Amino acid sequence: MSEQAALRPGRGRRPAAAVRQAILAAATELLFEHGLAAVTFEKVAARAGASKMTLYKWWPSPGALALDGYFTAVEQTLAFPDTGDIERDLTSQLHAFVRLLTERPAGRVIAELVGAAQTDPDLAAAIAQRYTRPRRALAVDRLTRAQRAGQVRAELDPEVVVDQLWGACYHRLLLPDLPIDAGFADALVRNLITGIRP
Amino acid sequence: MSEQAALRPGRGRRPAAAVRQAILAAATELLFEHGLAAVTFEKVAARAGASKMTLYKWWPSPGALALDGYFTAVEQTLAFPDTGDIERDLTSQLHAFVRLLTERPAGRVIAELVGAAQTDPDLAAAIAQRYTRPRRALAVDRLTRAQRAGQVRAELDPEVVVDQLWGACYHRLLLPDLPIDAGFADALVRNLITGIRP
Structure with a gap:
């Protein structure tokens, strides 16, 4: 005991x-x-x-503990909706995500954690196990349901969509140059939904 | 003198x-x-x-010097082609980029630089000025020419496409969980070119 x-x-x-x-x-x-x-x-x-x-x-390690604390604190914010409309659900989840990334201190905290992980293999493993994989799984589940519902092409790899939506936001967080906002989130979804062809 | x-x-x-x-x-x-x-x-x-x-x-700072050295070393590898076919040019540039990111030590070097920048404002400024902005500008120029050629929707923001192609690769580099390879690069371009609708 x-x-x-x-x-x-x-x-x-x-x-x-x-x-x-x-x-x-x-x-x-x-x-x-x-x-x-x-x-x-x-x-x-x-x-x-x-x-x-x-x-x-x-x-x-203290890094793994910090990561667990962070993940527990933001878990509710990042819940993945399922209204049956994939475009709407991706957009509303991304709106919540970009708000979190631009809030102080949450956005800087995740940037600092990911930054430190580049030279700390224990922290990198903890982030992969406790954050990246579970977050990916939630998005992939939702996209797979959309595939079954015929709203997303069957041959599409949902993992790649994760990189092109949430990964694109991390890009602006970690290599900052342009704003992370609702308009950016909308454009991310729109580009994938419609493609870039005229 | x-x-x-x-x-x-x-x-x-x-x-x-x-x-x-x-x-x-x-x-x-x-x-x-x-x-x-x-x-x-x-x-x-x-x-x-x-x-x-x-x-x-x-x-x-030494960080800015390291970044300059890195950028000079990889500049040729990352040259942006213009064959007149945007899908082909994006794909071939991304193939070169994913090769670079998975080479040792180049991939780990850029991960370490971006990681350190999260808590080093001078290095972050140097990366933005000497790396992120010039790399973005090359891709945006190519996409803008494709818009003029009618190969890309006129209302599309080329900056967002940068986040969804190269940014998606950085996501797999900095929050590693899945492979960065030519198949991933192809899927990135394909998803944007065709959209995710059935």
Whole structure:
């Protein structure tokens, strides 16, 4: 049991799920307030009232913990709608996504996480496992349903569409030069829906 | 004159253009052999037989110098063809680009540069000015000529197409999960050319 719960002096044990939630909340606060470098097991443990041992058992690195906190915080924002109209659903999900990317500090936080991952293989693995793959899967599921409904060409690879919609937004976030806004999101969907031929 | 030339013991002065070329070559070698952290003004100056003062005068930071070296090295590879057929030209340029991104060490070098730029505003500015904007301009020029030739819809924003072709490749480079190859490049162009409708 001591592996799954944390002691808070004078307040006894909390269930593991509550400890996990408190740790993620503390990591996200530190990440949003002070950036990735501020997310250390020491600081998160102190803020969450958890033992450092618990953090070591549950997360391979502070970067993976920061990423988990970030993902949990934005999960609701990035829910994927299914109204039955693929163009409408892609557009509304992308509108939510571009709002998130241009909000402070969420947009800078994800840029910093992806940036650090380029020279941190553990963080890169955590991002792939906990963020990129699950996010891709949600979009691919929705596109596959649209294929079954006859709204999207059957021979299309939904994974490539993910790169051309969300990937295009990451491009403007990570190699910034032009605005990320609702008009950009609309143009992304429109270009794919209609093609670029006259 | 001393600002524009560098001394090499016993060999007298070289023209500024030759010094610049030697410095860029030395920076690129260090970058490709040992990564971004190895590109210091000290090491580049020693390897190029140039004075550190010259480097300080010409580049705002070692990151900007590394970026200049990288850009000069890959410039030829990334030349933009104009055969008059936009689909063919986009495809062949993207084939060259995905080859570059998957080559060692070029792909890791650009990932590391973009990664470091997320927390280094000087490097971010250098990438925007020396890499992102000129690369965008070449693609936008080609797409604008295709619009004039009636091969691309007149109301299309060529900048958005850049994000959906090259940006999609950067997405797979920086948030790696799926392969970057010629088949991916073909699918990127095909999706935009034909749209995703059945």
